[in-house]
Amino acid sequence: MGHLSAALLLSVAQLSVHRVSVPEGRFAPLFGLEAKQRDLPVARFELDVRPVSRASFNRFLAAMPVWRRDRIATQLAEERYLASFERLSPGMPVVEVSYFAARAYCAWAGGRLPTTLEWEYAAAADETRRDASLSPDFAQRILDWYAAPSSLEALDGTGSPGNVYGVEALHGLIWEWTEDFNAQLAMSDSRQSGERNTNFTCGGGSNGSARREDYAAFMRYALRASLTPRATLTNLGFRCAAKGPS
């Protein structure tokens, strides 16, 4: 009985659109700081508690059929777009979804994608600390999650527990799109087109990074750098954000 009600509660939580407020603060992202900057300001914003589910995305497809698998323009998604959609259960996060489709969903749902800075800021928190990213136990838990093989079945997982802001599954379930996922490529001195990727190649990749210890964040930046906006990976989804009340 107790198990049943817990399971019911969980599925309700996964189906409802639910956002929490993330307070303003300052954060040192892995990339994007100028020479004399120690951190950057983050304004208060709203963030979905969980990634957008298959059930929610299905409602979007019904309302906006141009984003259906059989209708989407080839410039806006790769061939694999929503290929496994029918095999996902309603509460699973939607995956195989391109940047353009993720963004269109958030606009439809009255929000936007979080920026990379906002996402990393929220994801640096654990259950008790706003910035746990440099503590070895937190980093190790994330790396253990990243090391686990991904599969459709694994999308049934809960991911990381609610952090200090009440945001869940920022780690341990899927990778997530951000509004400016490709921007760190431009953050190095890119006066020559061939020099852009040096953030990830020089000095073992950590050169120019603000927190060399944060290997998990480095993996996320490297993944984002490898994406094009048409990408439809089987473990890449998204959640939405919105501007906080001013």
Next chain:
Amino acid sequence: MSARLLVLGCFLQTVAAFAEPPPNVLAMETQWAAENGQPTTLGAWRGRRYVLSFVYTSCASTCPLTTQKLKRLDAALAKAGKPLDVVVVSLDPTRDTPSAVAQYRVTHSLQNATRWHVLVGDEPQLRTVTMLLGFRYAKNAESGVILHDNTVYLIGPGGEVETSMSSLDQTMTPFVDAVPKGRL
């Protein structure tokens, strides 16, 4: 023979699986303000070939070079008998006010450049069109400095990218040569 066909078939499959379609700025609609304050879209250029570039008017490093390069490109295209519109999209919708854009024209002696069009949108519109093109930029949340690619695009009549170059390249001859003569 059949083995060769099989190899060819695999090759074509590989191409089909990995070939990116040419970027197209009309794959999604984007909304902009023209310099006269009127709303416009890149669809207004549908059916015509044009040059597309990105700058911001307070930019101190590479943008002036980009603008100088665009002016030389504009002159070279006119001299070759194939003048094109030059569409300059602002990378800084917040600070590129109408007066900042007017000052940009004065600074670069573009007051009478009737083929030039400076478009200012908002952050989501800018993100959409730059993502469609694969053009990268990042604005520092505190200093306001915008780091960005320096790519200049030749956009075809259907919105597709026909060729591109870095605004810092030494030569623009291949770009000029890529523009066919004719009415488009």
